[in-house]
Amino acid sequence: MTEQVGGTCAVVIVAAGSGQRLGYGMPKARVPLGGEPMLAHAVRGVVRAGVAAQICIAVPADDAEMADIARDLAAKSGAGPGIIWSVVDGGADRSASVRAALGALAAHITTVLIHDAARPLAPSGVFDRVTAALRDGAKAVIPALAVVDTIKTVVPAGLPATGAGVEKVSGTPARNRLRAVQTPQGFELDTLRRAHAHAETLDAAAAAAITDDAMLVEALGEDVYVVQGSTHSLKITSPTDLLLAEAMLQGPLRPRWVEG
Numbered sequence: 349m350t351e352q353v354g355g356t357c358a359v360v361i362v363a364a365g366s367g368q369r370l371g372y373g374m375p376k377a378r379v380p381l382g383g384e385p386m387l388a389h390a391v392r393g394v395v396r397a398g399v400a401a402q403i404c405i406a407v408p409a410d411d412a413e414m415a416d417i418a419r420d421l422a423a424k425s426g427a428g429p430g431i432i433w434s435v436v437d438g439g440a441d442r443s444a445s446v447r448a449a450l451g452a453l454a455a456h457i458t459t460v461l462i463h464d465a466a467r468p469l470a471p472s473g474v475f476d477r478v479t480a481a482l483r484d485g486a487k488a489v490i491p492a493l494a495v496v497d498t499i500k501t502v503v504p505a506g507l508p509a510t511g512a513g514v515e516k517v518s519g520t521p522a523r524n525r526l527r528a529v530q531t532p533q534g535f536e537l538d539t540l541r542r543a544h545a546h547a548e549t550l551d552a553a554a555a556a557a558i559t560d561d562a563m564l565v566e567a568l569g570e571d572v573y574v575v576q577g578s579t580h581s582l583k584i585t586s587p588t589d590l591l592l593a594e595a596m597l598q599g600p601l602r603p604r605w606v607e608g
């Protein structure tokens with residue numbers, strides 16, 4: 349069944365961010381994890397999942413080293429499965445990087461998975477669940493996990509006695525309805541292209557508030573379906589996340605990480 353989607357399914361890996369919060373002074377996708385650039389793990393995970401007829405990597409436009417790493421990974425991984433590889437210059441924000449990659453997809457591609465290089469350990473099971481839902485007629489699919497923390501909404505506020513600037517709670521959404529959303533997110537290509545065409549018309553503030561592709565599809569009024577994500581798909585944002593990913597890869601905990 350995988351081949352059915354695999355023949356016309358592309359995977360976009362967005363790797364064009366600057367990694368400010370990780371603080372390595374280099375794009376996050378180039379930061380070493382288990383002795384290799386983070387991007388190498390992301391690429392290997394996508395190839396291993398076996399769903400991609402094309403893999404398109406968006407790298408920072410001004411980073412020749414990153415482009416070389418991406419081309420090298422393509423050359424090393426591409427020989428066997430006959431995948432079309434593309435490397436494109438990313439944009440100023442994540443959405444612009446996704447749009448640049450969508451512009452490089454081959455004519456026969458009908459579905460696309462958008463995946464963050466910052467989630468280098470996403471397991472094959474997640475790719476399988478997302479592509480299975482696309483096969484079953486979903487136009488948009490996201491992997492997600494139930495939220496374990498209680499989440500509050502807040503507004504700016506001053507403390508009663510001093511007026512000191514803090515925040516105060518404005519609400520507590522029901523936790524059993526909340527989901528923490530991951531990548532790869534899967535889409536019918538035409539639907540995602542329409543969603544991104546709409547995004548290009550947004551003003552700067554609205555564009556800055558876009559944190560995933562599904563939001564754009566929601567804005568079109570399309571249904572976005574949810575499948576089970578994985579704790580292995582953690583996003584590496586801060587140095588603590590990198591430590592955890594290192595431990596998952598090679599530390600003493602490794603044999604206990606069995607979740608797909």
Ligand code: CTP
Pocket residue numbers: 362363364365366367368369370375376377406438439440441442443445446463464465466467583584585
């Ligand atoms: N991304 C991208 N193009 C951008 C911004 C982000 O391709 N202009 C990608 C990142 O490379 C990453 C994913 O989007 O794989 C999620 O972004 P994030 O975790 O925010 O990564 P960075 O933007 O690199 O990190 P930071 O926000 O800390 O600078």
Ligand code: MG
Pocket residue numbers: 365
């Ligand atoms: Mg960012």
